[in-house]
Amino acid sequence: MKYNVIIADDHLVVREGLKLIIETNDNFQVIGEAANGEETLSLLESLTPDVILMDLNMPKMSGLETIKELKERNINIPVVILTTYNEDELMINGLELGAKGYLLKDTGREHLFRTIESAIRGDTLLQPEMMARLLAARNKRHDEQDTSAEKLLISEKERIVIQAIARGYRSKEIAADMGISERTVKAHLTNIYNKLGVDSRSQAVAVAIERGIVQRDLRKE
CATH class of the missing domain: 3.40.50.2300 (Response regulator)
Structure with a gap:
């Protein structure tokens, strides 16, 4: 095909x-x-x-x-x-x-x-260098804004999941790495979507960048 x-x-x-x-x-x-x-x-x-x-x-x-x-x-x-x-x-x-x-x-x-x-x-x-550029653009846009309250919306496990998504990992890979089921990963994703007001992985990554949730170490190991 x-x-x-x-x-x-x-x-x-x-x-x-x-x-x-x-x-x-x-x-x-x-x-x-x-x-x-x-x-x-x-x-x-x-x-x-x-x-x-x-x-x-x-x-x-x-x-x-x-x-x-x-x-x-x-x-x-x-x-x-x-x-x-x-x-x-x-x-x-x-x-x-x-x-x-x-x-x-x-x-x-x-x-x-x-x-x-x-x-x-x-x-x-997304390529790591591309993500680094997007993060730099986000930092420039929000260098005078406090996003700490927004970060608190996301739990630590949800942060790990969205970080992995931004690095290009699939749900199955994330589940294996975190020692949880793929169904649980998808549940975390649903929670992330609801908290960030999005309905797709790409939108979640974009908003995570905007709010400083995604960190700079983005290389897929």
Whole structure:
């Protein structure tokens, strides 16, 4: 079975480069390309991708606007944002809207495939250096705000779970590491969602970053 991919980016060279890389893997095929959000939504009228690779800054309709529109239309197609090194605030906004992950436009082939596969599974996979940047952006935004009261909303076990999610671990791996059942991990996740007012892992990670719950050591061991 091949997974279908749509690439949305206003730069032809980026689209063509990603397409060449993606189609070296027999598990994926690019079924559509778009130069802006409007074209992306138009493609979805006739195509059903398993994942969309979405640039943040596009003319006519940006990536963030498109993600928001997908959410409003209840179109539950995983989105992975294509980003550069100067879009940290936009990346946080994208996570809050439900994006499943981020890819730097010069990312390596293997990480590209791992991120796409993770998004299709419904997981969130973020590179450690990307998470460090998001944390730095959060610290800059909130350097004069006291988030200690917000941190108290999350129990220590819940903090461990959301930290592991941010590092790319799956529920089964978290359960094994904590010595609890996968069902208990999912119960912790439900509590986290309720406390943070979110309904997905990616949104939970975004809010955890915002509130300083996720710490800086984010390397998956």
